[in-house]
Amino acid sequence: MKRILLIDRHEADCALIERMFSENNDAVEIQHLSKANDVQDFIAHCQSSRVRHLELPALILLDINQPEAKEGLKILEQIQRTDKLKHIPVFVVSDNSEKDVIAACYVRGANGYFLKPTEKIQLSRAVKILSDRWQQLIQRGFGYHYKAV
Numbered sequence: 001m002k003r004i005l006l007i008d009r010h011e012a013d014c015a016l017i018e019r020m021f022s023e024n025n026d027a028v029e030i031q032h033l034s035k036a037n038d039v040q041d042f043i044a045h046c047q048s049s050r051v052r053h054l055e056l057p058a059l060i061l062l063d064i065n066q067p068e069a070k071e072g073l074k075i076l077e078q079i080q081r082t083d084k085l086k087h088i089p090v091f092v093v094s095d096n097s098e099k100d101v102i103a104a105c106y107v108r109g110a111n112g113y114f115l116k117p118t119e120k121i122q123l124s125r126a127v128k129i130l131s132d133r134w135q136q137l138i139q140r141g142f143g144y145h146y147k148a149v
Contacts, residue, residue: 002028005042005057007075008093009034009066013116017061017093020127031057036066039075046084059134060090063116064105073104080109089137091130111137 004021008014011034018030033039046056060079064072076092079085091112092105102113112133114126 003057004030005060006032008063064092064094076108
């Protein structure tokens with residue numbers, strides 16, 4: 001089963017995204033982190049040399065809009081600087097449509113940027129597209145299930 005790390009502070013959005021993956025018949029386990037300190041703890045844990053047999057996510061979904069301005073971009077940068085995480089595809093899922101924010105995400109290593117749809121049918125299509133794009137990256141050899149020893 002593939003694991004997805006979902007970093008988003010909105011519980012309702014997370015529940016909807018999880019349900020859409022399920023309806024799309026994707027066999028995934030979603031780990032949800034909603035607080036910045038939980039994300040920092042996860043990244044620090046992944047950087048630790050003591051990490052053993054930790055199954056890392058095969059995909060990271062990041063809502064770039066965090067409570068503090070620029071926090072989402074900092075998280076993206078930290079993921080890209082972490083050896084055990086930088087090979088994992090990161091898709092930004094956000095309601096921010098500002099072109100400079102989208103460009104900043106790509107510059108910092110995002111593999112895709114999806115605007116959060118406002119209706120369930122739109123979200124269902126977006127999850128299908130996201131899932132297809134993720135599979136294309138895997139087929140091209142980008143990302144992997146990393147098991148630390």
